[in-house]
Amino acid sequence: MGRPHGQTGHRGVVPRSGDRVVRARVSASPGSAGGRTRTARGFEDSSVTKTPAIIDIAADEWVAACTASAARGCDVVDWLTAVDTAESLFVVVHLVDPDSSRSEMLRCELNSERPEIESITSWFPGADWHERETHEMFGIEFLGRSQTNALLMRAGDGSSPMRRTAALDARVRTPWPGQESTTGRRRQKLPPGVRAEWTRDE
Structure with a gap:
């Protein structure tokens, strides 16, 4: 999945101290004629900076x-x-102007229980691969897509491995040495990223 340099996985665009977050409402529909009618309040600052809000x-x-x-x-x-x-x-998208250094980063909060959003592939064909991978990794449904076949995972797998609720199977199965103790006893320590409930017997 494409992502900016220096950022990894699902933690890449969590706002940090100093980041500018702009909340905008779009006043025109996608089909509005003419570029000037397709405006959104709050975008002006981000369109002229190398690091967009x-x-x-x-x-x-x-x-x-x-x-x-x-x-x-x-x-x-x-x-x-x-x-x-x-x-x-x-869901986050980074859009760039190939003729300049301008770019805009848009973010939308979804229902985590049933995440879905309209696909943008009809307007941005280059988003196709990104939407397919994001669907498989995070379980987000992109509505209106013409192509929904599996990209990286086995068809029908049903898991969303990049969600924080997904069990890290390899770490759960791997023996872990435990935690050092000055009393001569050792107690079990979970591998990083593994929740206690994942290791309980059914």
């Missing part, structure tokens, strides 16, 4: 916001992925 978009305005970015010149999908913070699940 994270712009929060409502799920029902996702396509409109992405096409509004394209109308402003950011019409190439650099990467699209998801972020699972345990408390929230987001």
Whole structure:
């Protein structure tokens, strides 16, 4: 999955101290004629910076916001992925203007129990691979897609390995030495990333 340099996996776009987060509402539909009508309040600052603000978009305005970015010149999908913070699940896309250093980063919070959002592949064909991988890794349904076959995982596997609720099977099965103790006794220590309930017998 494409992602910016220096950022990895599902922790890549969690806001850090100093990050600018802009909440915007899109005032025009994706089909509006003319670039000037496809505008979103709150985007102006991010369109002129090399490190774009994270712009929060409502799920029902996702396509409109992405096409509004394209109308402003950011019409190439650099990467699209998801972020699972345990408390929230987001889908994030980074759109760039190939003729300049401008870019815009859009983020949408989803229902973590039933995550779904409209696909943008009809407007951005380059998002196809990213949406398919994000679907498999995070279980997000991209509505309106014409192609839904498996990309990296076995068909019908049903797991979403990048979700924080997914058990790390290899670590659960691997013997772990435990924790050092000054009393001469050792108590079991779980491998990093493994929850206690994953190791309990049914």
